[in-house]
Amino acid sequence: MSRTPVAVLGAAGRMGSETVRAVQGAEDLELVAALDREDDLEAAAGAEVVVHFTQPAVVMDHLRWCIDRGLHAVVGTTGFTDERVATLRGWLGEEPATGVVLAPNFSIGAVLMMHFAEQAARFYESVEVVELHHPDKVDAPSGTAVRTAQRIAAARAAAGVAAPPDATTEERPGARGADVDGIRVHGVRLRGLVAHQEVLLGDEGETLTIRHDSVSRSSFMPGVLAAVRQVGQRPGLTVGIEPFLGLAP
Numbered sequence: 353m354s355r356t357p358v359a360v361l362g363a364a365g366r367m368g369s370e371t372v373r374a375v376q377g378a379e380d381l382e383l384v385a386a387l388d389r390e391d392d393l394e395a396a397a398g399a400e401v402v403v404h405f406t407q408p409a410v411v412m413d414h415l416r417w418c419i420d421r422g423l424h425a426v427v428g429t430t431g432f433t434d435e436r437v438a439t440l441r442g443w444l445g446e447e448p449a450t451g452v453v454l455a456p457n458f459s460i461g462a463v464l465m466m467h468f469a470e471q472a473a474r475f476y477e478s479v480e481v482v483e484l485h486h487p488d489k490v491d492a493p494s495g496t497a498v499r500t501a502q503r504i505a506a507a508r509a510a511a512g513v514a515a516p517p518d519a520t521t522e523e524r525p526g527a528r529g530a531d532v533d534g535i536r537v538h539g540v541r542l543r544g545l546v547a548h549q550e551v552l553l554g555d556e557g558e559t560l561t562i563r564h565d566s567v568s569r570s571s572f573m574p575g576v577l578a579a580v581r582q583v584g585q586r587p588g589l590t591v592g593i594e595p596f597l598g599l600a601p
């Protein structure tokens with residue numbers, strides 16, 4: 353059986369090191385490079401698929417490098433703005449040969465949480481998102497929380513639901529969280545946590561809480577490996593791993 357050559361960028365980090373172990377444990381994949389900030393990127397040139405678990409500050413340069421060489425990319429690094437996504441689409445062009453999977457969260461439960469939140473969003477007057485992570489995370493709000501809020505906002509707009517009510521006129525800066533497309537997103541950074549999120553929905557006389565907890569980084573690995581195996585069959589940009597799970601994007 354021929355094995356797909358894979359490189360991992362950010363290999364010394366929390367997610368990169370977990371990915372290195374997962375790739376090494378997969379019979380159909382071959383780890384050809386495990387690189388971190390001091391290493392020469394050229395060592396990844398022999399890969400077919402490059403996995404990115406680096407930092408927002410470096411990921412765009414790495415993606416340009418991959419796309420220029422026709423190397424497929426599976427990107428877990430977060431901090432992607434609409435402008436960055438548009439830039440990526442531009443680099444890939446009208447008829448892309450290269451596949452890029454950009455996923456703010458590779459865990460199955462987090463994908464389902466976003467899916468359920470999107471379905472519930474139009475039924476409740478109020479909705480807010482609380483993301484909770486380890487304190488070494490550099491970006492806030494989390495990529496998952498941003499995507500969740502964007503999907504909630506789009507679902508509410510499509511259903512003609514008004515903005516969530518909020519009478520706040522007196523506020524210490526930050527007390528009401530970040531505004532993502534009109535949805536409030538709150539960030540907690542706490543030693544002992546890995547990656548967690550709650551979507552809080554409320555209306556007269558009831559609330560609904562959708563919560564997901566990644567208690568180990570192993571939770572992300574089935575999604576990472578599914579993306580590595582399938583990115584080559586999906587030229588262009590794929591946002592999220594929903595298509596690999598049979599869910600609409």
Ligand SMILES: NC(=O)c1ccc[n+]([C@@H]2O[C@H](COP(=O)([O-])OP(=O)(O)OC[C@H]3O[C@@H](n4cnc5c(N)ncnc54)[C@H](O)[C@@H]3O)[C@@H](O)[C@H]2O)c1
Nearest residue numbers: 362364365366367388389405406428429430455456457458
């Ligand atoms: N998509 C997901 O499911 C998911 C899950 C967890 C984390 N993340 C994201 O993945 C990213 C990494 O998270 P982490 O917890 O592993 O962080 P981390 O800080 O532990 O690891 C990042 C690694 O990138 C390395 N790095 C920095 N610059 C580099 C360069 N120029 N070349 C190669 N390596 C370089 C760092 O040295 C570090 O080892 C973050 O953006 C985080 O939000 C995504």
Ligand SMILES: O=C(O)C1=N[C@H](C(=O)O)CCC1
Nearest residue numbers: 430456457489494495496547
């Ligand atoms: O630990 C992190 O950092 C995580 N980042 C992703 C995000 O920003 O959503 C996914 C969850 C873990």
